Amino acid sequence: NAGVMQNPRHLVRRRGQEARLRCSPMKGHSHVYWYRQLPEEGLKFMVYLQKENIIDESGMPKERFSAEFPKEGPSILRIQQVVRGDSAAYFCASSLTLDRGGMDYGYTFGSGTRLTVV
Amino acid sequence: SQQGEEDPQALSIQEGENATMNCSYKTSINNLQWYRQNSGRGLVHLILIRSNEREKHSGRLRVTLDTSKKSSSLLITASRAADTASYFCATDNTGGFKTIFGAGTRLFVKA
Numbered sequence: 001n002a003g004v005m006q007n008p009r010h011l012v013r014r015r016g017q018e019a020r021l022r023c024s025p026m027k028g029h030s031h032v033y034w035y036r037q038l039p040e041e042g043l044k045f046m047v048y049l050q051k052e053n054i055i056d057e058s059g060m061p062k063e064r065f066s067a068e069f070p071k072e073g074p075s076i077l078r079i080q081q082v083v084r085g086d087s088a089a090y091f092c093a094s095s096l097t098l099d100r101g102g103m104d105y106g107y108t109f110g111s112g113t114r115l116t117v118v
Numbered sequence: 119s120q121q122g123e124e125d126p127q128a129l130s131i132q133e134g135e136n137a138t139m140n141c142s143y144k145t146s147i148n149n150l151q152w153y154r155q156n157s158g159r160g161l162v163h164l165i166l167i168r169s170n171e172r173e174k175h176s177g178r179l180r181v182t183l184d185t186s187k188k189s190s191s192l193l194i195t196a197s198r199a200a201d202t203a204s205y206f207c208a209t210d211n212t213g214g215f216k217t218i219f220g221a222g223t224r225l226f227v228k229a
Contacts, residue, residue, distance in 0.1 A: 004160075033216065042206055042221040043161070056216055091160060106151040106208070107217065109160040 004029075004094050005074075006110035013082045013117050021077040021113045025094030032075045033107065034060075034067060037089045046090075049075060082117045089114050123220050124207055130226040137194040139223040141207030142187075148210045150183055151217065152192050155204045164192075164205075199229045 005024040013019050025032050030051055035043040045059040049069035060067065064082075069075040079086055093107035125140045141150070149168045153161040167174045167183045167190065174181045180193040194201055204222040211218065 035219070043208075043219040045216045045218060048216055059216070093161075106153070106163040106166050107161075108163070109153075111160040114158075 004092055004108050004110035006090075006092050006113050008113060009111065011113055011115045013115065015083060015117055016081050019079040019082050019086070019115055019117075021079075021090050021092075021115070022074045023077070023092030023094075023110055024074040025092075026096075026108050029094035029096050029108070031095045032069050033093045033095075034075075034077050035091045035093065037091060037112075039088075043091060046077070079115075082115070084117050087115055087117045124205070124223040126223060127221070128224045128226070130228065131197055133197060133199055133227055133229050135197055137197050137201070137225055137227070139192045139205050139207075139225070141190045141192070141220055143190075143207075143209050144188065145209075146212045147185075148212055150181075150190050151208045151210070152179075152181060152190075153206045153208060153219075155206065155222070157203070161206065194225075197225075197227045199227050201225060202227045 004026055007022050011019055032049045034046040036046055037043045047060045047067045048056040051069055052071050064080045066078045089112045091112045092110045095107050123142050129137055131137050147169055149166050151166045152164045154164055155161045165176050165179055165181050167181050169185055172183055178195045183190045204224050206219050206222045208217045208219045
C-alpha cells in the first residue's frame with residue numbers, strides 16, 4: 001500500500017510557464033481533493049473530484065487553474081501561465097468514501113508538491 | 119473565510135509537559151479531525167471525533183468536542199521532542215463536500 005503519491009516533489013517554473021502536478025490516490029480510493037498551502041498558513045481547499053467528475057471546484061481560481069481525474073491514471077492539477085503568487089505547496093488527499101462520519105479516519109495525504117515560480 | 123481557527127498560533131513547552139490546543143469553528147459539522155504536519159511534509163491524520171461524541175482518546179492524545187460552543191481541544195500528554203510539528207483541526211460541515219482546515223498551531227517541544 002503505497003499511500004497517496006504526488007509528483008514531482010519539487011517543481012520550479014518560470015513566470016508564464018505551465019505547471020502540472022500529479023496525484024495517485026491510495027488504492028481503492030475514488031475521491032481526490034486538492035489543497036494549497038502558503039508558507040506558514042493552513043490548507044485551503046481547491047477542488048474535489050471523483051473519477052471523471054469534478055464535484056466541487058469552489059476553491060479553485062476560475063482562470064489558469066484546472067483539474068481532472070480521468071478514468072485511468074492520476075489526478076492532474078494544471079496551472080497555466082504561472083505567476084509568483086502561485087508559489088505554494090500543493091497537497092492531494094484521497095478518501096475511500098465521501099461520508100467519513102461512520103469511520104474513524106480522515107483523509108490520507110500525499111507529501112505534496114512544492115511549486116516555486118521564479 | 120476559514121472554518122476552523124486554532125488557538126494558540128504557537129506553543130512552546132518543555133518535554134514531559136502537556137500541550138493543549140484549541141479549535142473553534144463556525145457552522146454545523148458532521149465531524150472534526152485533527153492532523154499533524156511535520157515541517158515540509160504532508161499531513162498525518164491523528165483522530166476524528168463525530169458530532170455526537172464528546173471525548174475521544176488515542177494513545178497520548180485526548181480530543182474533546184463541545185458542539186454548543188463550536189469548539190474542540192487537542193491535548194497531548196507527556197509531550198516529547200518528536201511531537202514538535204504543526205497541528206491542524208479540520209471540519210466536515212453538514213451539507214458540504216469539502217473538509218475545511220484552520221491555520222494551525224505550531225508546537226515546539228524543547229528537550
